[in-house]
Amino acid sequence: MLDYAQVALLWLLRRVWLSLPLILTIAFMLAMTAPMDLLPVPAPDIALIAVFFWALSGPNFLPPVAVLVLGLAQDFVTGTPIGFWALIYLLAYGFTLSQRVFFKGRTGFGAWVGFAIVAALTAIASWLLGSIVYTRWLPPAQIYLQAAVSILAYWPVSKVFSLMRRSLTTARDGL
Amino acid sequence: MAWDRRRRRGSEAGLIGFVANNLALVICTVAALAVLVVARAQDASFDDARGWLNDTAAPVMELFAEPAAEVRRWGDGVSSFFAVYEENQRLREQIEKLRGAERELANLQRKVMRYEELLKIPADAAVTSVAARVIADASGPFVRTVLINAGRGEGVAKGQAVVDERGLLGRVITTGNRSARVLLLTDVNSRIPVMVEGANLKAILVGDNTGQPVLEYLPPGSRITIGARVITTPDGGAFPPGVPIGSIAAGVRVPKVDLFTTEGRADYVRILQYSAPVDVDETEPEAVPAGPKTQPTSGPSTTPTSPPPLPQAGAPAAAAARPT
Numbered sequence: 001m002l003d004y005a006q007v008a009l010l011w012l013l014r015r016v017w018l019s020l021p022l023i024l025t026i027a028f029m030l031a032m033t034a035p036m037d038l039l040p041v042p043a044p045d046i047a048l049i050a051v052f053f054w055a056l057s058g059p060n061f062l063p064p065v066a067v068l069v070l071g072l073a074q075d076f077v078t079g080t081p082i083g084f085w086a087l088i089y090l091l092a093y094g095f096t097l098s099q100r101v102f103f104k105g106r107t108g109f110g111a112w113v114g115f116a117i118v119a120a121l122t123a124i125a126s127w128l129l130g131s132i133v134y135t136r137w138l139p140p141a142q143i144y145l146q147a148a149v150s151i152l153a154y155w156p157v158s159k160v161f162s163l164m165r166r167s168l169t170t171a172r173d174g175l
Numbered sequence: 176m177a178w179d180r181r182r183r184r185g186s187e188a189g190l191i192g193f194v195a196n197n198l199a200l201v202i203c204t205v206a207a208l209a210v211l212v213v214a215r216a217q218d219a220s221f222d223d224a225r226g227w228l229n230d231t232a233a234p235v236m237e238l239f240a241e242p243a244a245e246v247r248r249w250g251d252g253v254s255s256f257f258a259v260y261e262e263n264q265r266l267r268e269q270i271e272k273l274r275g276a277e278r279e280l281a282n283l284q285r286k287v288m289r290y291e292e293l294l295k296i297p298a299d300a301a302v303t304s305v306a307a308r309v310i311a312d313a314s315g316p317f318v319r320t321v322l323i324n325a326g327r328g329e330g331v332a333k334g335q336a337v338v339d340e341r342g343l344l345g346r347v348i349t350t351g352n353r354s355a356r357v358l359l360l361t362d363v364n365s366r367i368p369v370m371v372e373g374a375n376l377k378a379i380l381v382g383d384n385t386g387q388p389v390l391e392y393l394p395p396g397s398r399i400t401i402g403a404r405v406i407t408t409p410d411g412g413a414f415p416p417g418v419p420i421g422s423i424a425a426g427v428r429v430p431k432v433d434l435f436t437t438e439g440r441a442d443y444v445r446i447l448q449y450s451a452p453v454d455v456d457e458t459e460p461e462a463v464p465a466g467p468k469t470q471p472t473s474g475p476s477t478t479p480t481s482p483p484p485l486p487q488a489g490a491p492a493a494a495a496a497r498p499t
Contacts, residue, residue: 030235034243035312035321035442042316064200068207076228078313079320079348079356082221083211090204097200098193130317133215134363139384142316 021164022066025050026073033077042146044153047074048122051089052115052154053161055096056103061168067093081133088129092122115154123147226326226351233324233354236311244442302415304445305329310354314438319362319384321345323444326353334413336447342419342435343367343407344444357444360388360420360434368411369420372404380405380420380432387424387431401425405432415449 016023028046047070054062062070071086078085096103096118103114127143194201214221255262290296307325314320325331327350337344337357345359346367358365365382369390376397378390390405403423407414421434 027235030232030311031239033236033311033313033322034239035309036243036247042314064197064203068203071207072210076225077232077311078315079225079318079358080315081211082214082224083207083209084317086207087204087211090200090207094197094200094204097197126317133211136363138317138363142384146316 017168018061019066020168021050021054021061021161022070024164025070029074029077041149042142044150044157045119045146046153046157047071047085047089048092048119048150049115049154049157050161051093052096052118053111053158055093056100056111056114057162058165058169059097061165062093064090064093084126084129084133088122088126091125092118095121111158112151112154115158116151119147119150119154222349225349225356226354228351229322229349229354229356230326230351233310233322233351236322237308237324240308240310302447302449304447305331306443306445307331307355308443309441314359316384317363319345319359319365319382319438320348321357321359321441323355323357323446324353325446326351326355328352329446330448331355331446332448336407336414336418336449337444338418338447339436339441339444341437342421343414344436344441346413347446355446359438360436361386361438367414367420368408369405370408371399371423372406374399374403377408377410378430386438387433388421390423390430390432393430399423399430409449412450415447418447 025047028050032043032046050062050070051067067089068086071084071089072082074080074085074089075082096114099114103110123143123146127138127140130138130143305325307323307329309321310324311322313322321344323331323337331347331350333347333350335347337346343360345357345362345365347355348358349356360367360380360382361384362382363384365380365388367380368377369380370377371390374397376393376399378393380388381391382388390399393399401423402425405420405422407416407418407420409416419435421432424431424433
């Protein structure tokens with residue numbers, strides 16, 4: 001009886017451990033909504049950075065279902081129509097996954113350039129989808145500005161994710 | 176692991192190979208698309224879920240909101256420190272100006288009260304309000320909303336106006352038990368009935384995700400002056416009349432409005448609970464057809480079947496009020 005409980009607990013801990021990228025990204029996302037307003041530019045899209053990073057260097061830690069959950073969470077947090085960010089993130093994830101072999105090096109500058117391409121394409125896709133969803137042309141300036149801010153933020157944020165990945169991959173054998 | 180990697184590289188086998196190797200991804204994408212279509216087709220279908228999730232996330236967001244406010248205050252302090260002398264001079268001048276305005280205001284208030292008594296104007300419907308705090312600012316390039324920490328439990332309901340000390344901020348769109356989401360005036364989905372003061376023009380204030388919402392549906396040929404104040408009207412029964420919104424912006428082709436409130440700076444807000452007074456007449460109203468809009472003829476109506484229309488008090492006055 002005790003063994004079952006222990007196994008269940010271990011299983012649960014393992015699940016939580018493996019969903020840490022998702023949980024921490026959502027926590028990060030919530031923290032970004034804190035009404036601070038220090039800079040006159042939109043906040044970076046942390047979820048998109050997470051989607052790109054994990055699609056490139058460890059899709060097992062952020063499977064498609066987790067990307068769906070992440071997108072839905074973003075929709076609920078920001079108030080966009082439910083499914084909007086989920087669809088955009090899944091498309092970005094799929095695109096990154098399909099182009100994985102082309103992103104040379106995978107870390108450092110190569111990955112950054114890769115993210116810049118994905119962020120630009122995502123901005124165009126989200127602008128078009130947003131215009132369809134709201135049935136009017138949205139002013140694109142803010143969308144591209146956010147993409148630029150996200151590209152700048154990729155460097156430090158991906159460093160945090162790298163640390164997380166290292167600890168996850170080394171600790172996985174232990175669990 | 177090697178097998179896994181080979182499997183992942185299935186993208187080389189073309190689109191079909193990629194789809195076959197990433198079935199979960201395809202299923203999730205289709206699911207997201209389906210949810211989006213449903214959400215757009217029936218806007219209210221996720222309202223309860225949104226309200227519940229906002230309630231759940233509210234404590235976490237409140238946790239972040241307090242240090243964020245502290246950081247903002249600190250930032251404000253640093254920037255105002257360097258301008259403290261100019262600020263002081265400006266405030267002194269403003270106080271002098273406001274003292275004069277205050278005396279005038281008291282006089283005018285007395286006068287208006289007397290006139291109202293003389294004319295027996297019914298008092299405006301009472302507006303009660305609830306105070307709340309902005310706990311999350313989810314404004315992005317697509318949506319301009321904020322989350323506040325008061326909900327149905329405090330009497331907040333969908334459609335109520337939200338103001339801060341400077342003017343109208345937006346209106347409530349979804350409510351949870353202890354949190355609510357406010358659609359800001361700049362959001363692309365925001366439509367508010369407004370009035371341009373002075374000219375007495377009614378219009379709809381439409382957000383377009385930029386800092387300055389646009390005035391639409393102005394009567395053709397209407398003239399507005401730059402700097403004229405834009406206020407709420409009780410049309411539609413959602414907002415109390417006369418809440419300041421902004422002023423007509425200069426140097427733009429379409430009439431845009433400079434808002435009095437600054438987005439992202441709202442900290443504490445008030446939710447106005449207003450119900451427009453609606454009188455329903457018990458007796459059947461006399462059949463008064465709408466006055467002839469095309470040509471006001473001095474003679475009696477040309478339609479012989481109906482009795483000559485009674486002169487409507489409101490219609491000519493409204494027509495005269497519109498400058499052409």
